[in-house]
Amino acid sequence: MAEYFHVNTPLLESMSMSKLVGTTVYLKMENSQPTGSFKIRGIGHLCQKLAKESTGVVCSSGGNAGMAAAYAARKMGIPATIIIPSSTPPLVVKRLKDQGATVKCIGKVWDDANAEALRLAETEGLTYVPPFDHPLLWQGHASLIAEVAASLGSGVKPGAVLVAVGGGGLLCGVIQGLKDVGWTDVPVVAMETVGADCFNAAVKAGKLVTLDDITSEAKCLGAKTVCKKAFEYSQCSEVTIISELVTDQQALSAIEAFLDEERVLVEMACGAALAAVYSGLIQRLQGEGRLPTLLGPLLVIVCGGSSIDMEQLSNLKHKLHN
Numbered sequence: 001m002a003e004y005f006h007v008n009t010p011l012l013e014s015m016s017m018s019k020l021v022g023t024t025v026y027l028k029m030e031n032s033q034p035t036g037s038f039k040i041r042g043i044g045h046l047c048q049k050l051a052k053e054s055t056g057v058v059c060s061s062g063g064n065a066g067m068a069a070a071y072a073a074r075k076m077g078i079p080a081t082i083i084i085p086s087s088t089p090p091l092v093v094k095r096l097k098d099q100g101a102t103v104k105c106i107g108k109v110w111d112d113a114n115a116e117a118l119r120l121a122e123t124e125g126l127t128y129v130p131p132f133d134h135p136l137l138w139q140g141h142a143s144l145i146a147e148v149a150a151s152l153g154s155g156v157k158p159g160a161v162l163v164a165v166g167g168g169g170l171l172c173g174v175i176q177g178l179k180d181v182g183w184t185d186v187p188v189v190a191m192e193t194v195g196a197d198c199f200n201a202a203v204k205a206g207k208l209v210t211l212d213d214i215t216s217e218a219k220c221l222g223a224k225t226v227c228k229k230a231f232e233y234s235q236c237s238e239v240t241i242i243s244e245l246v247t248d249q250q251a252l253s254a255i256e257a258f259l260d261e262e263r264v265l266v267e268m269a270c271g272a273a274l275a276a277v278y279s280g281l282i283q284r285l286q287g288e289g290r291l292p293t294l295l296g297p298l299l300v301i302v303c304g305g306s307s308i309d310m311e312q313l314s315n316l317k318h319k320l321h322n
């Protein structure tokens, strides 16, 4: 068995994005992971630690965590059951089945699917694979910052990191990675869409908040409550997290611009992060003094995602661009 399930992804310089922001923009291309997103880093690590002796794994997911769990389970020779909510597009069901997983669609949003995954873990004795709330996931995701540090070489460090937030697992992993390489003074811009904004709501309220519903099309950002660790990071002085929102329309426009300019198709969850560049949010933060005017290189985590193809893109355009 391979030591890791994830691959070392390319770190690319984007000329067009650099021009927009006025500083070098580096793209960490997590879309090129075997399952199309960063999730395999943490989930691969967790499965190797917790599921070696397992009779099977069960994972609740908006899609990408499930893809990673199905992939890891297949490589480990154990069955995977993936519980998704009805908001997950059919193309993801097909991709999960292609990975050999059993797929069950339960409830409207991820939180509903998760309740069923926890129940199955209990009643069937399966190993529960959480999509974002576990220290082993954060440890696995942290490897992406270690790779960036190695790619940039000594003496170069990002001026800021741009990241999408769903349940907060990627954010926790990125912060852990920044701590590991001694970059705790690098601010993190944490992006969500309006309607999938549980982290922003918690930051504003000063406590964990459970959203009534997920109304954004960025379903993979659609956890109703952010994980406690992400909230704690937002409250501590050790790291700087700037929580910002974009609209679904801005996230979709970002996906389209990224496809045109970088020739890569990513899903809405990732579009939320890219929109910070394309919508001018980074410059706005500089104007407000929340990011330095002379900003060092901007590191964009291109988290990727499988919930997108040409048909889904055209569905989203139809829904959002009218």
Ligand code: PLV
Binding pocket: 037, 039, 060, 061, 062, 063, 064, 065, 066, 110, 131, 132, 164, 165, 166, 167, 168, 169, 170, 171, 219, 220, 221, 222, 223, 267, 269, 270, 303, 304, 305, 306
């Ligand atoms: N998606 C999770 C949670 O969904 C999932 O089950 O796949 N970018 C992409 C492409 C993602 O799939 C996700 C999470 C994120 C960003 C956000 O990561 P998180 O949840 O660790 O903050 C409900």
